[in-house]
Amino acid sequence: MKTAVAEVSLSALKHNLLQVKKLAKDSKIMAVCKANGYGHGLIKVAEALSDADAYGVARIEEAFKLRASGISKSILLLEGFFSEEDIPVLSVNNFQTVIHTEQQLAQLEQSNLDIPIKVWLKIDTGMSRLGISINQVEEFLARLKACPNVSDDIVAMTHLACADEIDNEFNHTQIARFTRCVKAHNLSKTSVSNSAAVITNLFYNSTWVRPGIMLYGVSPMQNSSGSENNLIPAMTFKTKIISIKSILTGDKVGYSGTWQAKQDTNLAVIAVGYGDGYPRHAKNGTPVWLNGREVPLVGRVSMDMITVDLGPHSQDKIGDEVILWGNELAIERVAAWCDTIAYELLCQLTTRVEWKYINTD
Template sequence: MTLTTATAVIDRQALVDNFNRVKTFAPKAKVLAVLKANGYGHGLERIARALPQADAFGVARLDEALALRAAGVVKPIVLLEGFFTEQDLPILAVNNLQTIVHNRQQLDALTRTQLEKPLKVWLKIDTGMHRLGINPEDFDDFYQALSASDNVDPDIVLMSHLGCADDKENPVTNSQLALFEQLTASYNNEKSLANSAGSYAWPQTRYDWIRPGLILYGVSPMAAPEQSAQSLGIKPVMTLQSSLIAVRALKAGEAVGYGAAWVSSEDTTIGVIAIGYGDGYPRHAGNGTPVLVNGRRVPLVGRVSMDMITVDLGKDSRDEVGDLAILWGQGLPVEEIALHATTIPYELLCNITRRVQIEVV
């Protein structure tokens, strides 16, 4: 008997295949691969090393960018939230980091400081998502101020972010696209609008740079269930798995777990799997959430504990202690688990905790 603790298996070839698949959506565009939040839980440095064909990497914050530089990554790196303080700017210059500018405070700091060399800037316009970005009416003023500054590389990238691209029927994307085109049509700068969903579903948004994130990791960015990862031609990069650590008979009418939240309606066999919310498995996954045990689907029953979950193996079960259980990934889409847990795949992938073992294949 060999027991396996909670393990995230990272498939590098699947990642490369997904990257190549995304390239087929926009073969002429450059790719800024998004690695924020520890590479969506897959490992920041690990993912960067596995994608040397990316044209640049996108991270949220300065510490992520510096971690990549410390790991020997020399590709262009873009701070997707921009810099936070004026004191960050010399660090960006020394480490050859690029920054988004999305507010007046950043513009003022960048134009008044003294830098040894200019920074590459991506100017972000709010075209309707109303999160980050300058107001459309301020675009010309910001662009002229950046262009006049010795601290700014003259090749400014113009960008915005799509808020509803996961829904092909939502008119917001066309409205955002129209505004972005209206504002930037007379500029010859490189442009970037497409995120994962835009890269796949909205050809007009692809421009010079696409910024795929979730789709690289083998998860569909689309809202419609029929637009699954498989239908998009992408593969899961992470398979979260563990093993059965107990198998026991349960009689009809007996309960399982905290609060006696699930009671068996018939004689059955219960399996206990060594994984829980302490590993990042969603605590709110409900009864019936599928788990793969020996390749077949069985339902989660009872409440998710910190270190364990229980599944109904069925009265005719032949499963044994040590048998493999897959929580999501190969054969079981993380999107499906997210639906059962009333959350999104992003959260599940990013919530993998430090005690989960990593196996790279």
């Protein structure tokens, strides 16, 4: 009996990329596949998203894995390089880099490269994370344009802090700051939109869009699911029932007895736990999908098992399939019950989980 399985639909990934193309039809698409393809498998994801114009990763190790798998398209290091020793490696492997500090710029100027590197200049418009301030842009641009190690086609980029909140006025503040900066410095190539901005059309005239979570069928917007935006969940996380038992009114379940039965009922023990990456902090009532219905988690999540209340008249059997999230049960709902976000659930599955890739095209 197979227990915890993460089934990834390559067809869903392709479908979701097509939705990005429909929404951002005038922009090039950088498919963000950092963090092991948001937990879906870096190489398989990149291959499925081959119709994207480029790939975005966080670390140089991820870029190496893509190149080693035979992927020749442009790859951008979204956090840039961390050491001057990385700079020749970027040049040789045709990796593009974000520049967001003066230290990076100085190291780039001091390098001696045969092949210049394409640079994306990150401008902080209010998120106060990575990026140079607007009043540094003139100096950075002058130095980048004078540097023989930098190719001519510099892309100006920023990141929106609140794009998942459609009515948040700070989105328009950031966009206005970026737009003024771009116009003041006559920058023709830009990138602003993450998944949320793509869906809400917050910045429609970017040269590049950088979708991430929406490619995996998950909504970047608060209080919504991917299906509401014509996205298909790429991952179905599932397992099996390994035990069924009857309990009486008043019986307590699990470590510390955090749940107590209000009626005589049947429980199923399910083969998944925090050892597989299922969230230990999932609350009583967190839904799982079983035989066409939702049933609630009861008791604490253990390393290898969870327990659900089947109800007093259940007909479920040992070996029946249980879906923890996927098409039948939106991961966004599960994340809400766990006081977290879908991104974290996807990225924290462990190596004990069996991975299966399907393609229905």
